[in-house]
Amino acid sequence: MNTVMDQGAVAHRKVQMSLRVNGEDIDVSFAPYKTLLEVLREDIGLTGTKHGCELGECGACAVLVDGQPLLSCLALAVEFEGRSIETVEGLAHGAELHPLQAAFADHGGSQCGYCTSGFLMTAKALLDQEPNPSRERIKEALSGNLCRCTGYQQIVESVEQAARVINAGKAGS
Amino acid sequence: MSAKRRLDVVGKARRRIDGRGKVTGQSRFADDLSLPRMLHCKLLRSTHPHAIIESIDVSRAQAYPGVHLVLTGRDFPIPFGIMPASQDEYPLASERVRYVGDPVAAVIARDEKTAEEALDLIEVKYRPLPTIASPEEGLANPEPRIHDYGEQGNIHRNQSHEFGDIEEALAKSDHVFEDLFFFEGNTHLPMEQQASLATVEGDGKLLISSSTQNPHYLHRQLARVLQLPLPQIRVIACPNGGGFGGKCDPAGHEFVVCKAALMLGRPVKICLTRQEVFYVHRGRHPVLMKFRTGVTKDGKLTGVHLQTLLDGGAYGSHGPASTFYTGVLTPITYELPRFKFDACRVFTNKPACGPKRGHGTPQPRFGQEVQLDKIAEKLGLDPAQMRLNMVTKPDSLTASWLRIGSTGLAECIRQVVDRSGWKDKHRKLPQGRGIGLACSAYMCGAGVAIYWNKMPHSGVQLLLDRSGQVTVLCGATEIGQGSDDVLAAIVAEVLGITTGDIRCLTGDTGLTPIDLGSYSSRVTVMMGNAAMQAAGRVRDLIATAAAEQLETLPERIVLSQGRVFDEMDSGKSMSFVEAVALAEAKFGTMGAVGSYAPPKSPGRYKGAGAGPSPAYTFSACVVETEVDERTGLIHIPKIWIAHDIGQAINAVHARGQVIGGVYMGLGEALMEEQAFRRLPPKLSSALVHKIPSLLEYKSLTSLDMPEVEVMLIEDPDPNCPFGAKEAGQGPLLPVMPAVANAIYDAVGVRIDEIPITPDKVLRALDLKRAGKNPRVGPEYFPDVPYPEPIFVLPPGEGGDGSEIKDPDRRPAKKRAEASAS
Known part of the structure; x- marks a missing residue:
């Protein structure tokens, strides 16, 4: 993705998919180069997950995928169709904190x-x-x-x- | 306030008022904000450490699809700087770059990726200049000058103060110890990368939401650089994802997004990459130090001559203050009859240094406390007892005319000695294991503002209404230290309600009264005192109205636990809400303001503005260590820290601040360093970061962190709200020297520089085995052209706090006469 695409057009074409986030199926369209972190924050609006390094060193972006911690800054969102993603926004039960x-x-x-x-x-x-x-x-x-x-x-x-x-x-x- | 008053809120362990938002992901940090039509900004940064910009061609970037605007230095003719004396920085450099990372152009585009791609299309022609890598190089090479202002050549600041005749004091001492120390620079590394979102609001006014610790100072600088009246600009300090001093300076990107938003009429956001955070820096100054310390044979100080040399980096930043802080707090901890302090800050072609937690003070504390350990050993004294014998007295003046109020240092020392089992361990543990002790003192807020003015340092406004709602407004900034909770707790205590009953609105120059910012550990004391005053005024209105209704005297009214009642007749009682409604009926719309300005300092000499504070905290720390003599690896199993806090506001979070300070100090002691290297000549000889990433800049993880046992010494200080002093910075300071002293106790080697890494330990052990001086540290102190000192007589020697200009009363003349006779 480092090459500058002709007129930027190809690089900015979006993909559409359904992501299962905090038990909810969410239809979302996003640029395919985006990380899971970026899609969660920028395209789904779940800004509770943070970024601190974009290198997988700090853990601020950790989410759970099928129950396992994953550094969402190192993973492309397109790989997560059909997987169960949990973020901090899904931790509480209604008003009751986990x-x-x-x-x-x-x-x-x-x-x-x-x-x-x-x-x-x-x-x-x-x-x-x-x-x-x-x-x-x-x-x-x-x-x-x-x-x-x-x-x-x-x-x-x-x-x-x-x-x-x-x-x-x-x-x- | 009665000392015996029972406290309902202050000092209790409780969930901080912003705690829920932090654990649900609802706290909105600057990069979490977005607005419709928002554009994104990226900066092009210099690849040269020192160069003339011959030309910048932005035409291809401007033509790139999706790009809305490209800005360069030409768009920013007015410089900025946090201090009036250091307005030397441009949002985008136009003529010259001074470090790798200096911003030179900005692209504003539809998304970050487009902006990033367009950056590659900007062509900058640089003409490289010779570079200055260190203060020593800066002193030796006055040309080319990195800046055309400053003392001379590449010296930014150069100063000298002498409090009493230091040479006479040293000459009369039983022993004089001379030691050199070096403290490498390191950086704040807040987990949040700086971000800013600027927009023009519907009323036509500019709004910037930013990760800044100091919205008020940013506000002033924005008005200056953008040439807008202050009321046309609103700065909101978002909760900071950690600051530690790194978000005190206004930064180039904040001006850039504001300018772009004004030009485009659309919101513009930037979030720095982690690499850029290393470039913005403003962290700990590398400091070389020389201590000449005189002592009596029983271990009392007679005088200290401290010389410091600071590597300032490429810009002024807080440099004038940083330079002072490498010495001015030295006389606070122990009785010191005479003190001379020379300091020099030199520009270098590296990211600018500035204030990091402890601002300038950890470096000389390290030197002083390690030197005291050496002195104690030489004199055959116990290092803890030697310190106990010379702690400063409460309500005393230092040789430099700083007024010390309350002090709990002796109690701090006694507690860490007791809890750590010091007496059974020091010089008694088996080879390879050791224990070390060090102390420190820190200020609770700088006594003067960054710019000269006579107005309050903090203002608080309270609004109440008949529903019982209490809203408190203050310009103070929540950077994680818990300032919102402190604000709520103080108001809640005075009004007899809970923090949950209060809404805090802070850090918004458009709505909140001015507070100078979250720096110098000033918030609890200054904001807290302003909050006490505002809440006291409202409390009096409520008590008056309630007393009338309850047919008693206002003096007998108590506000506690949501009730307003007669302290002599508990049958005369009503709810807080009822009492507020009565007060609103009697007095009209309810509210009050409070202000705080620190007391005037007795020092009257030039430079006396640096160091005074309404109160000082004291800390003592004991570190236990195990050193592997084969690998040099240092393991720290446990740390004990006692901190003289006056009064904790929130028992859980006060302890958390102390542990957090110890953590950061330990990281500095063992591994953190912002180090640079020169590229080979074929690659421009550029000075580049060794480590501009979180992968390489090492910090402690949960596995590295030892158990910390915290003892809070609570002896309320009369200058402070409910007696509460600072906790955010002081406890960091004794950690580094305590580690160094523990390593000496373990393996008998002195590492006189920070960080203390395994390679240095191994080198010192090799020296020890070879029968040489088992020490690793700086070997020489360069010839610094310090000026003729400002000479001031200490309080005990008949001075009045002013400079002695009469040559007959200055030591140089007296000495010349003495040697002539």
Whole structure:
């Protein structure tokens, strides 16, 4: 896509497809060179997913695809037709925050909030698969996400707290 | 305010008021904004570190389909700069570029990709000039000058202050220690890349929403560069995705999108790439330091002569202030009878340095605290006890006439010593393991504004109505530090409601009273005091109206937990909402304003404006380390930090600020560096970043980060709202020297420069094995032409805070006479 297309016409022709985002099928048309991150933010309007490097280093753009964390800045959106994509906007149940969201808000897991979506989605993938992760395991799972504000400690504490709440909820139900 | 008053809100752990928006993805950062008909902007940046622009041909770019506008330096004849003394930068360079990354042209197009493609069609002819890579090169090569202003040659700032006869103090000392230190530059690396969206609103006025820490200063600079009256411009500071000082300076792209929006009549947005964020920089200055420190045999300081040499990069930026801050806070921590401080900032062909968390102060703190460790060892003293014996006293004046109010440093030292098990570990751990201690002090807001004026530093407006709605407006900027929550908490505490009852509207020059910005750790104290005043005024109206209804005295009315009641007769009570409605009926539309300006500083000499603050915080830090002598790898298992915060506003987030500061300090100590290299001559000898990407600029991950144990020392400061001092910057400062001191304790080598990387540790260990001085650090301090000092007598020596100009009372003359006789 580095070549300058004749009159720019070819490069700007859009593709049309249906993406399944947060349980909803969304018809969207976008330029085929766009990353999943760009399509989510610019064409679907889900700006909760952030960008910090466009190199796959910072984790701010992490979303879940079929339950697995994925750096949406490194993936072309055209590859995701029919896959289940989850973003931060889909975490809460109606007005009720997901336990991870509540814990991050209450325990200092979020300061400026810019990296928060990526951390939340990565942590969700972890807790969905391992409901009782050790502190070291949490740190390992989150080590691909950079945060410049918190020093990570209160993020890790927030994930531990969320795990307790989720597990208590399961035990109670 | 009664010291015994029970606090309902302040100091409690609570969800910050903007917490929900951050975890749902609803917080709107600048790049999350879009508008109908919005166009996108991209900048062409210089590929040369120093060159004359001979010509720019934009015709092909202009003709490219989808391009709406191409701007160059010709469109921006007026320069800008954050400080009145450094208006040396153009939104787009027109005649000369001064670093790789200097913006030279802008394309505004239908989308980012089109704009990017059109950038390739712009032809710039450069005539390369010789480049200056370091302050040493800048001192040795006055020509070519990077700027045609400044002290001389490539020296931007050059200054000297002497508080008492320093040579006499050193001569009378039992020991004089002389040490050189170097602190490499590093950058803020906020997770959010700067973005701005400019538009002309329906009323014909310009609006820019931007990731800026300082909307007020940006507002002033926009008016200057665009030649528009200030009221025709509105600046909204979006919540910043991290600032750390990197979004304090107005930046070229902000002017460019505004100009483009005005010319095109359409919204124009830009978001910088990560690489461009490295170019914009304004980060930590690389600083070379020389400390000559006199001590008595029992470890008391007699005098410090500090010399600093700053690598300023290509522009002035905050440079005049940065230069001062490499020394002015040095006398705050320990009693220091005499102090001399020489500082010089040199222009180089690299991205401009500016304010990063701690602004100029971490560098000399590193030097001073490592040198104290060396002194303690030489004198056979415990480094913690030696410091305890000389902490500054509350309500005292430094030799440089800074007024210290409250101090909790002694308590900070005692707590970290106690919690870390210092006495059982220092000089007692097995080889390879060590423990180190360091302290620091920082300001709670700069005592003077960036531009001279007599107006408030912060203003707060409160609006209330019969529904019980409380809206608080302030120009302060939320950069993640929690300023909105501080604002809400202070108002809530005074009015006896919860933060959830309050709506904050901040950082909008079109609506909110002026606050100078989120820098110098000023917000809690300055905005907080203004909020206290506004809320107190409203509270009095409510109490008066409620007392009338309840048939009691206003003095007996208490506002707490949503109720307004008689403190002697709890039967006389009503809800907050009822009381506001009564007050609205009695006094009319409800509201109040509050203002704050810091107290005047006693120093009267030229330069006395840098350093004064309404209050200072103090911190002490202990770092434990394990050093692998085969690889030089440094592992930090744990850090203890005590911070004299006065009063936490939000217990969770105060702790978070402290841990975050420790994290950033540890990253600087171990790995972060904004380093440059020269390309080979066949590639223009250009000075380029070694590492303009997040892949290569190393920062700590969750796996690298040790456990941090935080102790908040709460002793309310009378100058501060509910006694609350800063937490955002101070706790960073002692981390780097504590790491260096711990490494010495572990393996007996001194790394006198930051960052402390494994290769330096290995080099020092090799020296140790070879029986040489086991030290890695700068070897020499260049001959800097510091000026004749401004001489001021310290408070204890009969001065009045003014410069002593009478040659008979200056040390040079006295010394000449003494040597002659």
